[in-house]
Amino acid sequence: MSTRTPPLSRRAAFDITTVLGLRDGADSAEWSRIRATQLFAGRRLALFLLAANVFASLITAVLVREIVPLWQIATWVALLDAVAVAVGFRRLATHHRGDSYANVRDVRNTGWEGLALGLAWSTVPVLFCTHAPSGTTAGLGITLIVLMTAAAFAMAPLALATLIFLGYLGFAIIVQLVMAGTTAAAFGILAFTVLLMVVCITRARALVMIRAAEIAIGERDETVSLLLREFEESGADWLWETDSARRIVRASARFAFACGLDPISIEGMPLLQVLAGPTWETGNFAAGLRTLAEKLKARESFRDLRLPVQIAGEDRWWEIAASPRFGDRGEFCGFRGVGSDVTEQRASADKINRMARFDTLTGLPNRLMVNETLVKTIAEGDKRGGRYAFMMLDLDRFKAVNDTLGHPIGDRLLGRVSERIDQLMGDKHMCGRLGGDEFAVIVRDASDSAAVERLAQRIIEALSRPYEIDAHTLHIGASIGLSIGPRDGRTAETLVRSADLALYRAKDAGRGVFRTYEPELHVQAEERRVLEMALRTAIEKGEMHLEYQPVVDVGSGAVRGFEALLRWTNPELGSIPPSKFIPLAEETRLIAPIGAWVLRTACAEAVRWPSDMRIAVNVSADQLQNPSFVTTVTSALTNAGLSAERLELEVTESVFLHEGLGATKVLERLLDLGVRLSLDDFGTGYSSLGYLSRTRFSSIKIDRSFIRDAAKGLREAVAIVRAVIALANNLDIATTAEGVETEAEHRMVQDFGCTMVQGFYFGRPLPVEEARALANRGWKASAAA
Incomplete structure (x- = not known):
């Protein structure tokens, strides 16, 4: 379909130079068709123009036959008719039609035709009117005026030729009248000539506008015909x-x-x-x-x-x-x-809609579909005054499957999980996958809260059964957070947030369980949010500091070093225990900058102690998963001027649960620097002996729970402590007993052959000044004092 402005007719109405053919138009193709129309109109009027000139020349000859020699009249008539015949045949010879094309040069050349006719007729006032009587002059004037009028109307399509003819002939008449002393008549002819030129231009413009409109209508009709033809040919x-x-x-x-x-x-x-x-x-x-x-x-x-x-x-x-x-x-x-x-x-459209609302891996509704269904469920429930429920499921130990067996196995496991959940769904239930290892269940009728809780327990039991995939027997579980509306929320967003908070509580409870939302969970979440905001600026505001707990040689009682312990005191929240803010720092990825600050501060302090004193710093598994941690340790040692063997990094067994993330490689690079490694809380985790064989630990720290139970005489605890110490001695690894608080506990670990000991019995964590003084005078001197 043409998008040209039919406005060509409006432009032509004002663009005189284009109408006259003095320059090309903006739309060359359309103006080419208009010029062809102008030439075609001139062709159709060619015989009329020829007849008018011949007839006018004969009238002129009759009027001047008595005052001008016959040979002059005959010569003039012959010349004028020859010009008229030449112009007429020239126009008849043009091949253009009204629907063809012509260039601007073809129209511009017609100006020579007007000039030739104007020259031929302009001789009449000079040759015949000079000595003619008034009656003859009047007759000649009328003849010329009629000829000019006829030209203005009949020759208007070729406006350039007509204007040249009118202008030249009118100018000749005006000059002759002025020379004859009839100035008033000269002004009259001038006005008349101008009027005829205006008429000519107006008619030329009208022709252009009509032709432009015809072209636009033709294009429209052609487009409509094309559309109708396409429409008729379409079978649908x-x-x-x-x-x-x-x-x-x-x-x-x-x-x-x-x-x-x-x-x-x-x-x-x-x-x-x-x-x-x-x-x-x-x-x-x-x-x-x-x-x-x-x-x-x-x-x-x-x-x-x-x-x-x-x-x-x-x-x-x-x-x-x-x-x-x-x-x-x-x-x-x-x-x-x-x-x-x-x-x-x-x-x-249905296929696209399904792709947008259903998970491609499991075939279950995706997050968008779950949210839309939940909104609809809430609206229907509020309308009938009923209750509804939302469950948020998170798979336990699924990440370990992905890390060890790869994502293809993990994807197939997710498919099996979705099948088991879907089998438990009834007419009033809908399950979907939110993403990753998170699923959701919507219960449209939760009037029986006990039935909803039974459904949550059945889901956990079903997902906890073993999975057989490619000769692998996989064991995972699920934790569920449950919220019931409208009690726990009247909007989808609120209900999801309530279930999410309940899910956090289920994870904290040891996983593999479900928990329902309780109002205090929101209070705890708000407290956590406030705590997180304060934690982000704690270092910059100088709210954190280190305390140092002595590590004592069991045999001599001498201080061998200190363990740096992070403390946080907020002006508004008071003293926050590490058990609360350290997990938060790990979850919010703030552990890296905080851990770097602890390293720099501890190394800068340890360099003030005697050269045989070591400093122990706890390191999170999240820190070791970052390869740049080695640079952080190197920078801390270099800036403080502390030798690498005086720094001992304490790690827990959780580090080895993410071997695929590069933690063990980071440990190897740290050992190559000369840094010592200590395995903290040994026995409380997975206690795989493979950790000890693959990593060069300098010491093992026995958790306080074993020391306390062994001191009470519990046989299992005594056996574990003896076995750990014996294993460490055979591997030439030192042992440190944590949490020794009584004389009996001290004598016990001494009898078992433990190397080092730390706990309240030897000293609580000390401020930096007291720790520095203790390090410089030694434990024995402190005890004697």
Whole structure:
């Protein structure tokens, strides 16, 4: 379809130079067609122009026959007629038609024709009017005026030639009148000439505008014809029409074919009956058909109305649009509209909609679909005054499967998990996958809270059963957070947040359990949020400091070093225990900057102690997963001027649960620097002996729980402590007993052969000044004092 502005006619009405052919127009193709029209109009008037010139020359000869020699008259007539014949035949020789094309040069060259005729006729005032009587002069003047008028009207299509002719001839007459002393007549001829030029330009503009409009209409008709042809050739589109009683009239063959009927039988049938098909008798109409009936009854225009139809036993989807028809007197005549079969488009849209709302891996509803269903469930529940529930599930130990066996196995495991959850769903339940290893369950009717809790327990039990995938027996579990509306939230966002808080509580409870939301969870979450905000600026505000707990030689009682312990005191929140803010720092990824600060501070302090004193610093598994941690340690040692062997990094067994993330490689690089490693809380985790064989630990720290139970005489604890110490001695690894608080505990670990000891019995964590003083005078001197 052409997008050119039909406005060409408006531009032509003001652009005189383009109309005259002095320059090309903005749309060269369209102006080429207009110029062809100008030349064609000149061609059609060529004989009239020739006849007018010949007739005018004969009249002139008759008027001057008595005052001018015959040979002069004959010569002049011959020359003028020769010019007129040349111009006439030149125009007749042009090949242009009204629908062809011409360039600007063809129109511009017509100016020479006007100039030739103007020169020929301008000799009349000079040759014949000088000595002619007044009557003859008046006759000649009338002849010239009539000729100029005829030219202005008849020769207007070629405006440039006409203007040159009028201007040259008018100028000659005016000069002759001025020389004759008739100034008033000269001004009159001047005004008349200008008027004829204006008339000529006006007619030329009118011709251009008419032709431009014809071109625009032609293009529009061509476009409409093209669209209609395409429309008729499209097998899925048709036209339809009804009378005032909503009966089909003038049914096209294409419409009848689409309805599965012939044009004769469909004529006169109610439109709604045709579209309703088998449901016409039962009255069980689709919603779209009811909407159509309302529009027809209200005599309203409609468009993009989709409705299901059944054609020859096959379900199809149609999209129709129509407008009411009215007669000359305003009476309603029916509807005329267009329809199309959009079954395939709807199938594609349904497929896209499914891809947007269902998880491609498990086939379960995705987060978007879960949220939409939850919003709908809440609206329905509030409407009927019922209760509804939302469960958020998180798989336990799933990450270990991905890290050890790879993502393909993990993806297949997620598929098995989704199958087990889906098997437990009833008519009032819907499960979906939120992403990763997170799932959700929506309970539309939670009036029986005990039944909802039983469902949560059945899900946990089902997901905890072993999975057999590619000769691997996999064991995972699930933790569930449960919220019930409207008690725990009246919006989808609130209900999800409540379930999320309950899920955190389930994880804290040891995983593999479900927990329901309680109001205090929100208080705890708000407390956590405030704590996180304060933690982000704790170092910059100088709220954190280190305390140092002595590590004592069991045999001599001498201080061998200190363990740096991080403390945080907030002006508003008071003293926050490490057990609360360290996990928060790890979760919010703040452990890296905080751990770097602890290293720098501890190394800077240790360099003030005697050279045989070591400093022990606890390191998080998250820190060791970052390869740049080695640079952090190197920088801390270099800036403080502390030798690497005086720094001991304490790690827990949780480091080895993420071997795929590179923690062990970082440990190896630290050992190559000369830094000592200590395995903290040995025995409380997985206690794999493979850790000790693969990593060069300098010491093992026995957890306080074993020391306390062994001192009470518990046989299992005594056996574990003895075995750990014996194992360490055989591997040439030192042992440190943690949490020694009594004399009995001290004598016990001494008898067992433990190397080092620390606890309240030897000293509580000390401020930096006291620790520095203790390090410089030694433990024995302190005890003696």
